[in-house]
Amino acid sequence: MKSRKRFTVAAVASALLLAVSACSQGSTTKQPDAGSSQSAGPAHIKIAYQQWGPGVVMKNFLTGVKSEYEAAHPGSQVEIVPVVASENDYYTKIQLMMRSPNTAPDIVYEDTFLINSDITAGYLKPLDDYIKNWDQWSQFEDTAKGAAKGQDGKTYGVPDGTDTRALWYNKQIFQKAGLPADWQPKTWDDVLSAARTIKQKVPGVTPFNMYSGKPMGEGSAMQGFEMLLYGTKDTLYNYDQKKWVVGSQGFKDSLNFVKTVFTEGLAPSPKDALSPNMGSKVGTELLPQSKLAIDLDGSWIYGNWLKSGAKPWPQWSTVLGQTAMPTQDGSGKGKVSLSGGWTWAIPAKAKSPDAAWDFIKTLQTPQNAAKYATDGAQIAVRKDVASNAAYKSSSASTQFFTDLVSVTVYRPALPEYPKVSNEIITAMESVMTGQSSPDDAAKNYDQAVEGIVGGKDSTTTKSTGQ
Amino acid sequence: MTTTVAPTAAAAPTTGKRPRGAKLVRMLPLSPAIGLMLVFLAGPILYCVYAAFTNMALTGPGAANVKFVGLDNFRKAFGSGAFTNAIWLTLVFTLISAIIGQNTLGLGLALLMRKSTKVVRNFVGTAVIGAWVLPEVVAAYLLSAFFNDNGTLNVILHAVGLPGQDWLYGAPIIAVSLANIWRGTAFSMLVYSAALSEIPKEIEESAEMDGAGGWRRLAFVTVPMITRAIMTNLMLITLQTLSVFGLIYAMTRGGPGTKSQTLPLYMYEQAFSFSQIGYGTAIALVMLAIGAVFSLIYLRGLNSEAA
Numbered sequence: 001m002k003s004r005k006r007f008t009v010a011a012v013a014s015a016l017l018l019a020v021s022a023c024s025q026g027s028t029t030k031q032p033d034a035g036s037s038q039s040a041g042p043a044h045i046k047i048a049y050q051q052w053g054p055g056v057v058m059k060n061f062l063t064g065v066k067s068e069y070e071a072a073h074p075g076s077q078v079e080i081v082p083v084v085a086s087e088n089d090y091y092t093k094i095q096l097m098m099r100s101p102n103t104a105p106d107i108v109y110e111d112t113f114l115i116n117s118d119i120t121a122g123y124l125k126p127l128d129d130y131i132k133n134w135d136q137w138s139q140f141e142d143t144a145k146g147a148a149k150g151q152d153g154k155t156y157g158v159p160d161g162t163d164t165r166a167l168w169y170n171k172q173i174f175q176k177a178g179l180p181a182d183w184q185p186k187t188w189d190d191v192l193s194a195a196r197t198i199k200q201k202v203p204g205v206t207p208f209n210m211y212s213g214k215p216m217g218e219g220s221a222m223q224g225f226e227m228l229l230y231g232t233k234d235t236l237y238n239y240d241q242k243k244w245v246v247g248s249q250g251f252k253d254s255l256n257f258v259k260t261v262f263t264e265g266l267a268p269s270p271k272d273a274l275s276p277n278m279g280s281k282v283g284t285e286l287l288p289q290s291k292l293a294i295d296l297d298g299s300w301i302y303g304n305w306l307k308s309g310a311k312p313w314p315q316w317s318t319v320l321g322q323t324a325m326p327t328q329d330g331s332g333k334g335k336v337s338l339s340g341g342w343t344w345a346i347p348a349k350a351k352s353p354d355a356a357w358d359f360i361k362t363l364q365t366p367q368n369a370a371k372y373a374t375d376g377a378q379i380a381v382r383k384d385v386a387s388n389a390a391y392k393s394s395s396a397s398t399q400f401f402t403d404l405v406s407v408t409v410y411r412p413a414l415p416e417y418p419k420v421s422n423e424i425i426t427a428m429e430s431v432m433t434g435q436s437s438p439d440d441a442a443k444n445y446d447q448a449v450e451g452i453v454g455g456k457d458s459t460t461t462k463s464t465g466q
Numbered sequence: 467m468t469t470t471v472a473p474t475a476a477a478a479p480t481t482g483k484r485p486r487g488a489k490l491v492r493m494l495p496l497s498p499a500i501g502l503m504l505v506f507l508a509g510p511i512l513y514c515v516y517a518a519f520t521n522m523a524l525t526g527p528g529a530a531n532v533k534f535v536g537l538d539n540f541r542k543a544f545g546s547g548a549f550t551n552a553i554w555l556t557l558v559f560t561l562i563s564a565i566i567g568q569n570t571l572g573l574g575l576a577l578l579m580r581k582s583t584k585v586v587r588n589f590v591g592t593a594v595i596g597a598w599v600l601p602e603v604v605a606a607y608l609l610s611a612f613f614n615d616n617g618t619l620n621v622i623l624h625a626v627g628l629p630g631q632d633w634l635y636g637a638p639i640i641a642v643s644l645a646n647i648w649r650g651t652a653f654s655m656l657v658y659s660a661a662l663s664e665i666p667k668e669i670e671e672s673a674e675m676d677g678a679g680g681w682r683r684l685a686f687v688t689v690p691m692i693t694r695a696i697m698t699n700l701m702l703i704t705l706q707t708l709s710v711f712g713l714i715y716a717m718t719r720g721g722p723g724t725k726s727q728t729l730p731l732y733m734y735e736q737a738f739s740f741s742q743i744g745y746g747t748a749i750a751l752v753m754l755a756i757g758a759v760f761s762l763i764y765l766r767g768l769n770s771e772a773a
Contacts, residue, residue, distance in 0.1 A: 121529030433723035
């Protein structure tokens with residue numbers, strides 16, 4: 001008995017020692033000062049990005065840039081690391097990679113919605129010293145530059161494109177349902193009534209799709225919910241008071257819209273809608289097979305149907321039309337769109353940041369930027385690309401989605417946003433599955449947001465415009 | 467039985483008489499094992515306890531400066547509907563799938579197999595243990611196909627004229643509980659088979675001679691004689707079931723909504739999908755506490771039995 005006691009004491013003591021050393025290790029480890037020594041010689045660069053299901057556009061693009069870079073920098077090696085994961089899993093995986101110098105990539109593809117959170121986490125390296133000597137930076141639109149700025153005013157990423165969102169609709173199905181081929185809904189009710197008509201007259205077709213619930217992650221919050229919310233009089237964040245908005249009517253109305261489409265059977269069954277690969281299913285099955293009439297989705301989805309895409313479908317430009325998502329009752333600008341986009345960033349613990357910057361410059365030569373904007377179905381963020389004739393005519397929808405930039409809204413680029421976004425999709429999922437009423441879900445959201453942003457003092461019930 | 471106990475009992479006094487130095491020398495070969503255990507077992511557990519009281523996160527402020535937040539994580543948990551929902555579902559899942567399902571089914575199978583022929587015994591044994599040795603994800607995949615809207619179960623139900631139902635969507639917690647019963651019953655069956663084989667035949671025979679029927683023999687003779695096995699079995703399967711993750715994650719991902727989101731799934735979502743490590747570890751501690759409560763209850767049962 002005595003020896004067991006002694007053993008326990010020893011065990012606890014050494015474990016404590018261990019835990020303490022494990023904690024301090026994180027805070028005191030010095031970053032290797034790799035910058036200056038490595039820029040001269042050849043370097044090994046690791047570049048991590050999200051691989052979207054079957055899509056290989058980014059992979060092909062990066063492979064091309066890799067050979068260009070390796071040819072220009074003899075002895076250098078570029079390792080492309082595709083992270084195949086769903087939305088939320090991707091962020092978790094790269095965050096885990098960036099935590100340690102042993103695993104941190106040299107370049108990482110960051111969604112603008114997460115970049116501020118990762119900047120606050122200290123994962124990313126400010127790029128200002130590099131940018132000030134870069135002649136291409138003046139080509140970037142100011143809004144895009146803002147997307148990768150931290151609250152300290154420094155820039156942490158180079159944007160490679162943006163996107164807008166709207167309604168895609170199938171003209172053939174519309175014809176069968178007796179709806180106009182040049183459809184222009186003015187209010188939410190116009191959208192719902194078109195969907196109801198289709199449900200009635202064209203059986204076997206899903207009338208309307210919006211992403212909703214946890215499996216689609218930020219896609220649900222942004223393409224789905226915020227496209228509704230920003231068409232009401234309310235917003236997520238009050239920029240004047242610098243407070244998050246709770247208890248708004250617009251939030252409840254948006255949840256009610258979600259409830260309507262799912263309970264009336266205007267959308268896919270909640271079970272299908274909650275499948276984690278709903279995004280690729282819409283792009284590669286439902287739309288090309290004319291099984292879906294209206295899709296609230298992003299500007300990029302035609303990328304699926306290009307020759308290089310996951311599901312080549314040359315007829316898409318004649319079968320599908322695009323129209324702006326209307327505001328709730330047609331007021332305001334009458335239409336609404338949200339923009340995001342991705343940036344190339346350098347992790348704070350990258351081993352060869354200077355070489356990484358050289359590689360980012362290669363990614364953003366005017367030719368490569370234009371190539372990615374057309375192949376990747378992006379809305380250009382560079383003035384030279386936007387005025388490039390080949391880009392403008394690259395797809396039947398490019399002009400339409402580029403024009404939406406004039407009404408587009410950016411998400412509140414604050415470190416708390418990703419957590420707020422999780423609460424939005426949780427609320428959506430509980431409404432679409434019938435677990436809670438829109439009012440209860442909104443109440444839970446309000447409570448959760450107060451917890452995230454630090455109490456009632458940081459929230460307001462008043463929304464302001466953008 | 468008694469012969470196995472005797473040598474250890476005899477050896478015990480001699481170790482006490484050895485000088486301390488010799489004892490330490492004898493411990494020496496164990497030290498690498500003890501060291502490894504400290505590093506890989508005690509270390510992470512203590513780190514987990516530490517993390518539960520901080521705002522540690524994978525991104526945002528909690529990733530740059532980890533701060534102590536006291537009991538905030540626990541306050542947040544107990545104030546949240548999602549957490550209480552998860553506790554409730556965990557208890558339902560444990561009760562249905564382990565305490566009722568695996569336990570009684572395991573006992574039933576063990577009793578039946580004692581009476582059956584060797585062929586039947588081998589056949590049933592192989593089938594039940596087969597479910598147990600299948601990798602968790604494979605089992606979950608098979609069971610998803612079984613419970614699916616147009617899966618085997620509904621085909622069978624329709625064939626006998628019963629209405630089918632979308633198990634994974636309509637009754638997810640029932641579906642995953644049934645799946646866990648299917649997968650875990652083998653363990654209880656083996657424990658009970660071993661315990662039953664220890665009951666001397668004469669006792670049952672004399673009960674039969676005294677005129678006790680099948681049920682009365684079971685209730686008054688067999689079950690009291692294997693109480694220790696029952697308690698041990700309940701403790702082990704409860705602890706196993708509390709922490710089931712892969713099966714549920716692969717079958718329903720905790721959904722739809724949060725209808726099958728037990729504590730391990732809730733913890734995973736908060737820690738790894740929503741990046742809140744501190745909060746996630748706090749939930750892990752609560753899980754640990756629930757497991758400890760169950761263990762205490764069963765241990766009391768064991769002790770009162772021994773006394």
